[in-house]
Amino acid sequence: MKEHKSTLIESNGHLVDGANEFIVENGSDLKCKTKLHFYLNGTSVEINNPDPDTTLLQYVRSVGLTGTKLGCAEGGCGACTVMISSYDKSSDKITHCSVNACLAPLCSVDGKHVITIEGIGNVENPHPVQERIALLHGSQCGFCTPGIAMSLYSLLRNNPNPSEKEIEECFDGNLCRCTGYRPILDAAKSFANPSKDYETSENLGCGRADCCKLKNVENDVALDLKFPQIKFKKYDVTQELIFPPSLMKYILEPLYFSGRKSKWFRPVNLNQLLYLKSKYPYAKLVSGNTEVGIETKFKKLRYNVQIFVGDIPELKTCEFKDDGLLIGANVSLSKFQEILQDALGHYELHQTQIFKSLLENLRWFAGNQIRNVATPAGNIVTGSPISDLNPIFLSSKTLFSLSSLEPSSMVATNRVISSESFWTGYRQNCCEETEILEKIFIPCSKQGQYNRAYKQAKRRDDDIAIVNAGLSVLLDDNNQVKEAAFAFGGMSWVTVRAPESEHYVLGKKWGDQNVLKGLLEKLCEEFRMKFSTPGGMATYRKSLVVGFMYKFWYDVSKSANIIVDDCDENFVGIIERNISKSVQIVGQAEKDKTIVGKQIPHASAMKQVTGEAMYTDDIPKIQGELYGALVLSQKAHAKILGIDATEALAQPGVKGFFSAKDVPGSNIWGPVSHDEEVFASEEVNCVGK
Numbered sequence: 001m002k003e004h005k006s007t008l009i010e011s012n013g014h015l016v017d018g019a020n021e022f023i024v025e026n027g028s029d030l031k032c033k034t035k036l037h038f039y040l041n042g043t044s045v046e047i048n049n050p051d052p053d054t055t056l057l058q059y060v061r062s063v064g065l066t067g068t069k070l071g072c073a074e075g076g077c078g079a080c081t082v083m084i085s086s087y088d089k090s091s092d093k094i095t096h097c098s099v100n101a102c103l104a105p106l107c108s109v110d111g112k113h114v115i116t117i118e119g120i121g122n123v124e125n126p127h128p129v130q131e132r133i134a135l136l137h138g139s140q141c142g143f144c145t146p147g148i149a150m151s152l153y154s155l156l157r158n159n160p161n162p163s164e165k166e167i168e169e170c171f172d173g174n175l176c177r178c179t180g181y182r183p184i185l186d187a188a189k190s191f192a193n194p195s196k197d198y199e200t201s202e203n204l205g206c207g208r209a210d211c212c213k214l215k216n217v218e219n220d221v222a223l224d225l226k227f228p229q230i231k232f233k234k235y236d237v238t239q240e241l242i243f244p245p246s247l248m249k250y251i252l253e254p255l256y257f258s259g260r261k262s263k264w265f266r267p268v269n270l271n272q273l274l275y276l277k278s279k280y281p282y283a284k285l286v287s288g289n290t291e292v293g294i295e296t297k298f299k300k301l302r303y304n305v306q307i308f309v310g311d312i313p314e315l316k317t318c319e320f321k322d323d324g325l326l327i328g329a330n331v332s333l334s335k336f337q338e339i340l341q342d343a344l345g346h347y348e349l350h351q352t353q354i355f356k357s358l359l360e361n362l363r364w365f366a367g368n369q370i371r372n373v374a375t376p377a378g379n380i381v382t383g384s385p386i387s388d389l390n391p392i393f394l395s396s397k398t399l400f401s402l403s404s405l406e407p408s409s410m411v412a413t414n415r416v417i418s419s420e421s422f423w424t425g426y427r428q429n430c431c432e433e434t435e436i437l438e439k440i441f442i443p444c445s446k447q448g449q450y451n452r453a454y455k456q457a458k459r460r461d462d463d464i465a466i467v468n469a470g471l472s473v474l475l476d477d478n479n480q481v482k483e484a485a486f487a488f489g490g491m492s493w494v495t496v497r498a499p500e501s502e503h504y505v506l507g508k509k510w511g512d513q514n515v516l517k518g519l520l521e522k523l524c525e526e527f528r529m530k531f532s533t534p535g536g537m538a539t540y541r542k543s544l545v546v547g548f549m550y551k552f553w554y555d556v557s558k559s560a561n562i563i564v565d566d567c568d569e570n571f572v573g574i575i576e577r578n579i580s581k582s583v584q585i586v587g588q589a590e591k592d593k594t595i596v597g598k599q600i601p602h603a604s605a606m607k608q609v610t611g612e613a614m615y616t617d618d619i620p621k622i623q624g625e626l627y628g629a630l631v632l633s634q635k636a637h638a639k640i641l642g643i644d645a646t647e648a649l650a651q652p653g654v655k656g657f658f659s660a661k662d663v664p665g666s667n668i669w670g671p672v673s674h675d676e677e678v679f680a681s682e683e684v685n686c687v688g689k
């Protein structure tokens, strides 16, 4: 990766950007539009100066599309899933992505088509996805159901002929707490081609609903045999909502919005971005917003100026160089997965070790909705100590290219820094304020090099690591270690290497049991963790480090054909979960019976899958509406001798205080047996009553 310099400002002092010349406006010299334009469920929407702090979820719900739900608000549960389609002029392709609307900024959807659960069907005319989930009992409380339907819908829009495995994986960012996944998967797998081999790569067309490549796709599986009592609609891809032709011609221009608390810039090329970053060094870059969104919502951080980098083509490039992969820092993680998969075919087998490690860890990196928008740059710059990618970057000497404008000359300049010196402390790195991460160079592995990645979390999918690792060794022809790089996440304030263990193993023979013993002892010494360490679980975390190295030892030995004693195959490789299988046996309905033996969906099912079911939070607000808050007991078990409401009434905005004596009629209620008090009258029997 070479460093470069280029002039960005012409002698007349104006910023050079192809045909554009920018004039002073909005506090910067960049001429910007102040109107957001996108499509929502097939209808054109224009908003003048939207508030940069509004999420897509807040917006769609505010216009009455309350089928999209607010669950966890941090991209973990999938209840807010919508689909965003965009058109890429250079490849003439439309992509459809499931996205967490709770994190997506409204301002980020310019030029895109947003489809919510209401946009795919309704109770009178449900989409086949909605109909099958409802008829096959895939909803109970129904709160997660629209999100589940949208994940499946997004998969089918990209891949109308999925395998069962692809269907199971499309739900890795959706949680359901009451229905159970069995009926959901039954419904979803009715769209699967059971004969399709997961590994088969096929041409999935250009993303248009009527793409000629999809004409022969037969989705009508043997549903009649599997579900004899139900007649389903056929799934016909050609009937899907099309990508608006006018958006294909829409030219992305720089945007500027000014809200109550913050300003938002959307540059559309690298020069504009560097210029804005030089003008506003303190500005926060926003990419997938999956970390920044958490910071602003939960950590209450404020960013007065935000620069959205999601529409900059230079940050989404990919080049297969002779010695490695050079990618734009803001490709989405899903796109990164595709690039890495392509790289496996492009390079020789021995060169692909690091790419394989990255692919392995990306499988377990959050859920689809996050990977569709989050970027390597976001992960690298955040520098979380349990980042999934950074241990692999650190153990592979990946290079980062940082770009900025030199303030005096306004010349674009660039420096390359190794991952080994990038992170400087807890969530800190060596990026200067005016610098942006432009490109990432991931080297090919050498002949004799073995690189593996491991992650242990509380659950496999959609979870953050407890400890993770990127481990690498280079062996010579005699299996002696020439180079070693062992990087771990979750063991310190930053992703760290284990220099003493690396040094110990240098020159020693891989496969020698004494070396293994010594190496594990060294690691234990190196990662001495106090019992009181932040994050806890000190012993467990240390044992994970040792466990990963043990696994790596046997994994490398097996790959390098080194005969070792006691090699248990279970140590090597990844334990794969098979495709889940289950059956609900529904007998033939007896003709003279109206209920017994019949597969009858519950009364709310169709409303839930279409997003039409109204939950408390979905009821439109009325003018002057008041909210209730409970005053709770701080005693575990006490007699109520009297209630003094003075403190509650003194709170700002409080209009009244109500207790048991104010309940008209009976103060007793309960779901089945009526044996609970609405408000405690004489006695409390727990804290929080």
Ligand SMILES: NC(=O)C1=CN([C@@H]2O[C@H](COP(=O)(O)OP(=O)(O)OC[C@H]3O[C@@H](n4cnc5c(N)ncnc54)[C@H](O)[C@@H]3O)[C@@H](O)[C@H]2O)C=CC1
Pocket (backbone or CB within 6 Å): 074, 075, 076, 284, 285, 286, 287, 288, 289, 290, 291, 292, 293, 294, 309, 315, 329, 330, 365, 366, 367, 370, 373, 374, 375, 376, 377, 378, 379, 380, 381, 382, 383, 384, 435, 436, 437, 438
């Ligand atoms: N909310 C969730 O469930 C999950 C969140 N994550 C987080 O998401 C992040 C992934 O990235 P995004 O959403 O794209 O990040 P983001 O838009 O939230 O930005 C994260 C950080 O990266 C910086 N950044 C982004 N692009 C940059 C660039 N080109 N140059 C310099 N700085 C840049 C931002 O200013 C910010 O400090 C990871 O860091 C990870 O921690 C990962 C998995 C799940």
Ligand SMILES: O=c1[nH]c(=O)c2[nH]c(=O)[nH]c2[nH]1
Pocket (backbone or CB within 6 Å): 364, 365, 366, 379, 384, 386, 387, 388, 389, 462, 463, 464, 465
């Ligand atoms: O690198 C990460 N991987 C995850 O799976 C994850 N989940 C999360 O919330 N943050 C992160 N970071």
